[in-house]
Amino acid sequence: MNITDFYPFIVIKQSNGWAQYECNNLSPSDLMVLHGLIDRVKRTGMVAVEIGSWTGMSTCCLGDVVGSQSGGILYAIDNFQGSPGSVQTDYKDTGVRKILEGNLKKFKIRRVKILEGNSDSFTPLFEDGTVDFIFIDADHRYTQFKKDLDNWYPKVRPGGLLCGHDFNGVTWDERYIEDDFVEGKHHGIIKALTEKFSTEGDLRVFKHKETDKIFSSLWYVEKKDRQ
DSSP states (O other), X not given: OOGGGGSSOEEEEESSSEEEEEOOSSOHHHHHHHHHHHHHTOOTTOEEEEEOOTTSHHHHHHHIIIIXXXXXXXXXXXXXXXXTTOGXXXXXXXXXXXXXXXXXXXXXXXXXXXXXXXGGGGGGGSOTTOEEEEEEOSOOSHHHHHHHHHHHGGGEEEEEEEEESOOOOSOOOGGGTTSSOBTTBOHHHHHHHHHHTIIIIIOXXXXXXXXXXXXXXXEEEEOOSOO
């Protein structure tokens, strides 16, 4: 499937009756980067985990590689309630899981197992060093995001990737690390990633060579063979 098939991504929202709207939580460049990252670690029967699926834009993008191309399985984790402070909480009562399931069907994405609940509760299902790819796009606040990093990074196999969304700057304001999104940044995400991996270390972000400006807010860390 061509990655552009996922954009614009149309879902259904109820507002004075049923109406369609575009859910562009990932930009076209984000989708291209995400598809490229999952393709890097593609192998037969691969295992991938997505933390924060919501209506399924990233789920469909990842599932195209994991299920359709490799015959693996993608575990999609979400509580479908949104996180405090996020605009997603404004439409949490529209049947988000049903929208996700509908989009999986629309794009013919198979071999996705939905796990409904908070990310912390599902870590025991996966042994350390067994997951090929983990994508985090859930609670953006520092405390919970840091917990997700600490809980899920050990699950990645050597050579696998941990990655996520919303690294939209290299500095943060300590006042806003427990907020969702303030002044164009997810401050908690930037702080937690910089503390754990460092932009001078294992953390990789996407910048234009000429301008040094970030062109996609995706980030990734490759699990080394020995740590």
